[in-house]
Amino acid sequence: MKEKAVPSSAQGPVQGSAAVVKGLQLLQIIPELGEAATVKGIQQHLGWPRPTLYRLLNTLEREGFLERNPLGGEYVLGRQFIHLARRSLRAGSLQERVRGALRRIGCETGETVHLGVPSGMHMTYIDKVESAETVRMASYIGMAVPMHSTSVGKAYLAALDESERERYLEQLDWEPVTARTIVDAARFRRELRETRRRGYAIDDEENEAGIICFGLAVTEVDGRVAGAISVSVPRYRFDDGKAERIVAIARAELDSLG
Amino acid sequence: MKEKAVPSSAQGPVQGSAAVVKGLQLLQIIPELGEAATVKGIQQHLGWPRPTLYRLLNTLEREGFLERNPLGGEYVLGRQFIHLARRSLRAGSLQERVRGALRRIGCETGETVHLGVPSGMHMTYIDKVESAETVRMASYIGMAVPMHSTSVGKAYLAALDESERERYLEQLDWEPVTARTIVDAARFRRELRETRRRGYAIDDEENEAGIICFGLAVTEVDGRVAGAISVSVPRYRFDDGKAERIVAIARAELDSLG
DNA sequence: ATACTTATGTCCATATTATGAACACAAACA
DNA sequence: TGTTTGTGTTCATAATATGGACATAAGTAT
Structure with a gap:
């Protein structure tokens, strides 16, 4: 893969974190991409293999942290995130x-x-x-x-x-x-x-x-x-x-x- | 473990999601627990084995999504989350x-x-x-x-x-x-x-x-x-x-x- | 209408990692 | 001082995340 998911700090890799780190990266990158936050746009930006990206997107979507526009396919932060953020x-x-x-x-x-x-x-x-x-x-x-x-x-x-x-x-x-x-x-x-x-x-x-x-x-x-x-x-x-x-x-x- | 991490929806388990789902659960539960959001408090609430909990807490902390009060040990949502939420x-x-x-x-x-x-x-x-x-x-x-x-x-x-x-x-x-x-x-x-x-x-x-x-x-x-x-x-x-x-x-x- | 290109989406063998019982140590309490 | 409770880590292995390969759909050029 092009971009290895590692913690931002310099403290070395931590077990059990790669998928979580990737998930958090998605939450941060999707609002920045805006209308380019389609599967293609995200993949181009992060360079991840498509199965990896799909799995994480689907997980975040099922948990309500992402929502997908059924028409154009762009992702946005979902109501679960918005709710948590407001509180x-x-x-x-x-x-x-x-x-x-x-x-x-x-x-x-x-x-x-x-x-x-x-x-x-x-x-x-x-x-x-x-x-x-x-x-x-x-x-x-x-x-x-x-x-x-x-x-x-x-x-x-x-x-x-x-x-x-x-x-x-x-x-x-x-x-x-x-x-x-x-x-x-x-x-x-x-x-x-x-x-x-x-x-x-x-x-x-x-x-x-x-x-x-x-x-x-x-x-x-x-x-x-x-x-x-x-x-x-x-x-x-x-x-x-x-x-x-x-x-x-x-x-x-x-x-x-x- | 007492509480299996599965997506909230009824669509069956999704590969590569368990750690992400757990991570999101932590982000949601910690503000609810407030001053009880210590390792002990979170563990009592979620029933996860301690190594699992530590690994996820440390990952979220390294990514800036959680911060830990150095005195009492309680976790709060970190500045990375707050920044994302504000935007x-x-x-x-x-x-x-x-x-x-x-x-x-x-x-x-x-x-x-x-x-x-x-x-x-x-x-x-x-x-x-x-x-x-x-x-x-x-x-x-x-x-x-x-x-x-x-x-x-x-x-x-x-x-x-x-x-x-x-x-x-x-x-x-x-x-x-x-x-x-x-x-x-x-x-x-x-x-x-x-x-x-x-x-x-x-x-x-x-x-x-x-x-x-x-x-x-x-x-x-x-x-x-x-x-x-x-x-x-x-x-x-x-x-x-x-x-x-x-x-x-x-x-x-x-x-x-x- | 057809062929080609691009985009979306999934399968599954296997490499990799997340798991959690067991353990170590520190702090609090009786 | 001994016991209990809380914090934190190790590591064998069970479980899963990975990603090349493949399938299908949509868009585009001819």
């Missing part, structure tokens, strides 16, 4: 789902709001609503921040089930970020218990001097913990009662997501 | 958005309606509402038609900005499709200007003898030109005033899309 992309837009709430929280509190998701041993900001005040956060979308010193990190960890949380705690890098960062694991566990008790996380100048943040976990539609939001306030704008107001606003908006 | 759903979502309008236009006009999107130097029909009349169009979803001789092509080209339109006009294959097809580029440019002036395109038996079509461009929610619809009428059913009625109905429905 998976729907779940993929946490940021879209939460964006409105972020905006409203920013409006009502007048402060900067972040949405963070876990990425390795850090939280990464995937959305941010800037405060209209002149003093602003230096953070940015895509920025990775520590879990142990930020309110998004604490809120996220506090919301996890215990075994998953412990896996993170064992691997965290307990570097001090400011003089106030908690770097003792036992003390940090107590801090997370306190976070759960009060219902929100606090970063009391532990990640950045002069900045206090309040964090609440965010869940997927199916209930799984997906990340957290934080509302950040410069200490000079902070006064008693502000924490409760910020948290009440944030909680109401997150609860309205469903 | 394939892009065209599909225009069809969904426009489908209701297509149906209403078909109902109110009593004629066949197509939705076409650009594909290379052609328009491809991605949706069709059949007329209830006995004389019907031979067109089908997936069919590629010329841009210069059809009302979907003219409507689409007329709506583009000039530089993009000129790119198309320089590369079109000015083949006559019927005796009435415009094959002179300069004359075709005048035709597109006239199309813009009147607000809709006309295929006056230029693509198929005896068939007159009226086309209007369709835009994405962000305003970009995405394709066009056409309403097709056999000449024998055509009378004065019908064009205006058809176009008014079509325009009203498209305007209501937002």
Whole structure:
């Protein structure tokens, strides 16, 4: 055969994979070929013997991942693929789902709001609503921040089930970020218990001097913990009662997501 | 094994399909299992021997269709799948958005309606509402038609900005499709200007003898030109005033899309 | 209408591989 | 510390995927 089906990576051939790899290649090449995705067109492109191609096309068609136009004979991705794709992309837009709430929280509190998701041993900001005040956060979308010193990190960890949380705690890098960062694991566990008790996380100048943040976990539609939001306030704008107001606003908006 | 991998249809086993079918089953089951999509969870669900499961998981992972959380070991659909899904759903979502309008236009006009999107130097029909009349169009979803001789092509080209339109006009294959097809580029440019002036395109038996079509461009929610619809009428059913009625109905429905 | 070319589709001997019981090791738990 | 559970791999062999050869259908040129 002209084009050997091997995994894309350089890790050497894997048993039981050649037909699967070929099947996946078909799923990828057929939309690219468009109207040329006939048996002849696909065969010319991939160079496979016709029995091999027919067998795979028929299998994918029977499983609903491909459909064939009865008139011209072109293949297209089938409804089974489309269905799977829709469901998976729907779940993929946490940021879209939460964006409105972020905006409203920013409006009502007048402060900067972040949405963070876990990425390795850090939280990464995937959305941010800037405060209209002149003093602003230096953070940015895509920025990775520590879990142990930020309110998004604490809120996220506090919301996890215990075994998953412990896996993170064992691997965290307990570097001090400011003089106030908690770097003792036992003390940090107590801090997370306190976070759960009060219902929100606090970063009391532990990640950045002069900045206090309040964090609440965010869940997927199916209930799984997906990340957290934080509302950040410069200490000079902070006064008693502000924490409760910020948290009440944030909680109401997150609860309205469903 | 507990669950034999056979095609979903009743057509009997197909050679060379068992591993492909298993691979597709994994792609479908993993999002459903969510955080239970660990090796143990998948194995409990499918009942496959572990070497079989590992081989398929590793293959899908190497091809980028699955990714594994390094901490908890759960599998999720990988970026190769997400990429393929996004591209394939892009065209599909225009069809969904426009489908209701297509149906209403078909109902109110009593004629066949197509939705076409650009594909290379052609328009491809991605949706069709059949007329209830006995004389019907031979067109089908997936069919590629010329841009210069059809009302979907003219409507689409007329709506583009000039530089993009000129790119198309320089590369079109000015083949006559019927005796009435415009094959002179300069004359075709005048035709597109006239199309813009009147607000809709006309295929006056230029693509198929005896068939007159009226086309209007369709835009994405962000305003970009995405394709066009056409309403097709056999000449024998055509009378004065019908064009205006058809176009008014079509325009009203498209305007209501937002 | 006929001959030729091209495209579609299948058969089946055999080369190749997918299978899965058995095994090894790691992690969790009592 | 011992047991249980989970992760991961090996490899003899049963099972299957392969692809050259063939059959048939459709399209084209004469």
